[in-house]
Amino acid sequence: MSYLELRDIHKSYYLGKEEFPVLKGIDLNFDLGEFVSILGESGGGKSTLMNIIGGLDRQFQGSVTVDGTRLNHSDEKALDHYRRDTIGYIYQAYNLIGHLTVMDNVLIPLDMTTLSKADQKKRAAELLDRVGLKDQAHKYPNQLSGGQKQRVAIARALASDPKVIIADEPTGALDSENTKEVLEILDGIAQEGRLVITVTHSQSVADAGTRIVHLADGKIDKDTKLRDAYPVTDTPRLKSRLLPAAVSYTTAYKHFNFNFWRNSLIVLGTAVGLFAVMLFSGLGNGISGYINKQVNDLVNPTAVSISRYQKSATASTSGSGGSSKQAQAQQQQAMQQSASSMTGASTASSSTPTFSATQLKQLGNIKHVTGVSKVYTASSVTTSYNDKKATISSLQNWNASATSNTIKYGHKPKAGEIVIDKDSVAKSLSKNHWKDLIGKTITLSYKTTNKNGKPVTVKFKAKIAGITSKSAAASMASDNFVSTKTLTAAMNKANVSDKATSTVVKVDKIGNVNGVTKKINQLKTNDKRLYSATSVNSIISKIQTYVKLATNILSAIAAISLVVSALMIIVTMYMSVSARTKEIGILRALGESKRDIRRLFISESLIIGVLSAAFATVIALIGEVTVNHMLASIANYAFVQITVGNVVTVFVIGVVISLVTAFLPARRAAKLNPIDALAAD
Template sequence: MDYIEIEGRKIHTVEINPSGEETVIMLHGLFTNLSLYYMTIGPEIAKNKRVILYDLRGHGMSEWNDDGFSIASLSEELIKIMDFYNVKNADIVGYSYGGTTALYTAITHPTRVKTLTLIDAPLLNEDYFKNVSLNSEEMLQAYKKSVGIAVKNSVADQTEKKIDKIMNQGQLIDAISTSQSLLTEDKISMIKKPVLLLYGTRSPFIQTGKLLEKRIPDARIGTVSGDHNFPVKKGKWIAQKLTKFLSEENGAILLKLQSIQKSYYLNKEEFPVLQGIDLEIGRGEFISILGESGGGKSTLMNIIGGLDNKYTGEVVVNGKNIKASTEKELDLYRRDTIGFIFQSFNLINYLNVLDNVLIALKMTNLTKEEQVTRATDLLKQVGLEQHMGKHPNQLSGGQKQRVAIARALAHDPSIIIADEPTGALDAQNTKEVLEILGNIAKSGKLVVVVTHSQSVANYGTYIVRLADGKVEEEERLRETYPVETQKAQVSKPLSFTSLIKMAWSHMMYGIKRNLLIVLGGGIGIFSVLLMLALGAGGNGYINKQVSDLVNPNSFQVVKEREDSQQVKHSEEINSQDIEKLKKLEHVKNVQKGVFTSGATLNYAENKAQTTIFQTLTDSIKQNDIKIGKPPVKNEILLEKGIAKELNKNYKDLIGEKVKLSLQVLDAADVPKIISAEVTVSGISDEQGSSAISYDTLEAMYDQNKLSLTPNFINITVDKTTNVKAVQNKIKDMKADSKVSFSVTGVGAILDTVTIYINLAVYILTAIAGISLLVSAIMVIVVLYISVSERTKEIGILRALGARKKDIRYLFVSEALFLGIFSSILGVIGVIITQTLINPIVYEHISYNIVQLSLGQILFGVGINILINLLAALAPSRKAAKLDPIEAVSME
């Protein structure tokens, strides 16, 4: 243990390998076992770096009190140590509270800290910073330097959902912090440098660490046994991790290929393509993979690009083996890390130049304005600012390749993979494209060019010759370009809005064919809606006609008894029956009634015979009485035909007396004629409407010492919509097992008529619906054709990082558009038809026969869209399942 004296204070430090070119300063925690820490981690890192170990306990513990300890004073002491050792800036590694001190130092002295690695460190927390002034911007800048974050056991309650949310927002904060962090979610961006997470074996560490490992593509995760006082072997393990971690961050290794082997099989016979490829490549390199056709160049490119996962060996990018990645993680890897440039350009034909570049930017967290700005800047860099509105078929080969380069750079990937990028270009365009690729490598990215041309390979910094699936030779042409620290874009999946816009662009690109599909679907929905509208109009017309004849809210109830031969006979209705009927819900009025087979009327010398005669009830509408008024006691209502028989000038009968004679049965069931003089009160147009009041008939019975009992009851319901329900309740009423009630009158017949009309409408609608099925088949066929035509586009999108479900949504969106527009066309057609037909028909029947309602429109449109979406399922699934390698190479 060394002691240095600064301003009269002895401070514990250790310097290891003073001649190392780069300096790493390591701060341990307040409770760390110093001897284990110094013996294991420090010496391991010092093998290739100068290491200064700083013991916080000598200072920090002496100032511990109930208010915490002074992180600020510890940080100032660290700066003094750096000055003592003449260190301008350094990589700082902090363990436990040493990490907290290191982070504060990065905030308060940003120029002194190159990179920052925190291991099991409490992050910025009010409890540890008493009387210290901090602001969010300073914290943000410090975090941007951080290359490592560790987790604490106090975050065990962080759920997978919350961590997902944090990662999707491109932020890494409270999920790995303790207590209430001063760093708010809207201030901290996702750390895009490789992240080293070391978490303990205790379950809270493992739980949170594994969740983070899944969601940070560049993370390298390790497990540490125990707490601060770890054993020597674990200390060495941590040291090895840190050593490798720090060296890779400085640009030594970005991509590592270890024992890559790949074979194809035909009839169980193996054909090796790659046979043990080993490469280590860093940032700032322009690597040319040179070889003849069939040598495995493109296969290796697909493996590096995450398009092919069927191989053996390891592809380690930023310290993470992508071989172990899931399909979703490979999609994320391509979005974050890889930019593809293809020999055949692989632009999307129905998108213009700007949109072809924007498609990659739509998978980043940039705002719409920022996306357009970046795409425009990239197109300016490749000299295409004047062609942004053009489509690919309006460009030359060199211009197309420049668009492809701009698209590959759009999401700021670490690795650019170019497959024969000049194979389809002339000499001048080849030179220009290779100069652009060289500038990309100079910007700090790794450019991998697959070529069979020696002259193209000579543009690079390093050549790897492949032959028969093996590395035949490696040649260094130029030194690696210097690399500056970069912060990559944060990626995200394609939004549904972006997919909708792409679907719309494709529809407009093939507008003629799509118009025919929309027309076919429109005819189908037109036919269905027209049948429904005619059915509604037909039902309405019949109801109107019946309503004009009788009161639709009234119907008659009779009581029947079934004899031993199952023949029903009319039964008299008693007062108990009437009371039951009155108590039914929605019954507005109950009227006693008598119906007889006929009556005889005499006036002067004239005589008339009615075939139907009854007492007056609400079933006879007052507006049917064309002359006079409804009868009261000792009055009669005559139908027009009977009145004419009594007097040719039938109108003169109003107020005149006529003799009414009825044949009835006495108590012994002997026929008897009863008569009375009654005054004509009114004349009705409706046949069979001659009637007197119940009181008048009862008086006639009383005069002849007879007893009158009703043989039917007239029920009036409060609303027409309740008539059916009341009728059903009455039918269910039984006096005993043999006696029941039945419903008679026009209302009961109307239901039957309506049923037959609806049946006819349903049959016609089903026939019309066949056209909808035909249009659905059209959609299926067209989408299958579209999948075949757009196979290359699907491969391009998958190479850019689009997920399988994004491809499904793209085709489903097109089907949705077809459904919506065919529905609109069909609805407009029915509305026009309704407008033309109704006035013509109205002249004949005084009724609008086509009645299209909002409910019918919603039903028809919903069914049509649903059919279109179902039709899209199979084609969209086929599109999503396409192999991206085969798809992108399809011509």
């Protein structure tokens, strides 16, 4: 039994419905150790027969049997293995890959063997030495002569230790001297016990072999044995394997590096979009954090401010004038209650319901509530010290909603003490030495009504324990606080009611604030709502919703540039597929599968995506430092805060874009017919 057998091979090409037969019943046997020349004129079917033997052409009738096993030409994976394990190709046009060095070209089939990396390089070096190109290993194909290129192609064909070498017009582009050298090398290959099949139209080349098969008009008209085949020894051969994924990534990187400047422009374009997304996200983080800090400085974040729930009264229909005035009064009251709920203050009014001891106890029994405090507010309080006077627009007792963050000097008020605002009070009482007021006693008085409804003046003294200072944004809140005991004692002395129209509950943890707020708002008696509760968390949440919306809009604008970048990658990948069509054919002929080709182009796109994300991260971090430095004069706060999550998100976006945009070009590359790809210019 011969090593390679062809039986009744028929092959036709079609133009529309018209059939053009090329091979018309070929029967051939080939043995190891032979150097067979398939001789014939152009168009006689030589190359078609070569493609069938090499497992590239699947559309034919007949059978090919290798070492007693019939090839299944409908099984593409089996044919990939056959080419990878058994076949080595040598082409007239050399078909070297231009962006790889001589060494890398020879290493391509070795990557699909079980040899270690070190042994692969050692074998490649030995093969180059055998063909006389050891000192040319690190050159690129365009730096070699025609004869040198063909010898590289021979070294590559031998790399995986195949049993069959197919040479398609291997001397067609060579001078006589190089032709002689190449034929000697091919004869030496046959002497090693391999089967060498050469396709040629040159009689002198055919005469160099051991056998000539003459092909004319799609049929064999002569089969001449020139000399005996070389003896075959049973020597161990290299074992093949599937191409490792790492090789695809390495090859993709080499191509990326070979076209570095073109690819760098694509990376830059993609990085601009990713940079914008990261910077705007960081800006959103910073602004949200700044707002959160400002509001938390204003009010204790674990405090929930509560007032008695009141329905909005409907306008009276008794007269249009009265209706208008009532509506205006209701609107003003609603605005006051809204402002009071933020700060924990309450505006005293005879129509405003107060809290009973039972209700205060009810609030204190709610899960996660650790304390309940009444809120008292005195308006238009006159302060005096050493004949200097100042007016406090709103003086409040120190309660759970107050925060020590605003006290810049001193401490929070204890019994008999008060903290005053720096700008509106302290500097009015002592312009140049206002810090020295700490520890001094001031007199305070304000007018209100007593329990009998008669006007009275509440007057008391308090020692200054601290001085507060708030930003302009926080000026709506009370920033003057007196101890609760001091204020209620003065109120009781003036026969003023100490029932509060507002109260504050303190929650154990900030994570429970929203739940407690919701629970209080749901409390009812006889199906009537009892309380209206608000927390600083709800205020922050609303503000951050607007910030997030603005950030998302900016990010969406940045996404437009990402779309443009994605289109750039798609166009580049399609151009790359077109430019590398022959390379795809070469890789398939050497045994790489469709999956390997897809992975090659996806890997190259992935490199672009990852490098774009990395570059975007670098310039975004530089931008973060720059912007924060520029805004330092406005506020001592980092308004751009790029988090690890932002960086990860950008890398994910970069990878997703690269994978999505590479899918169609990579799929097209993998579907190319190897024969058509090899014929591309």
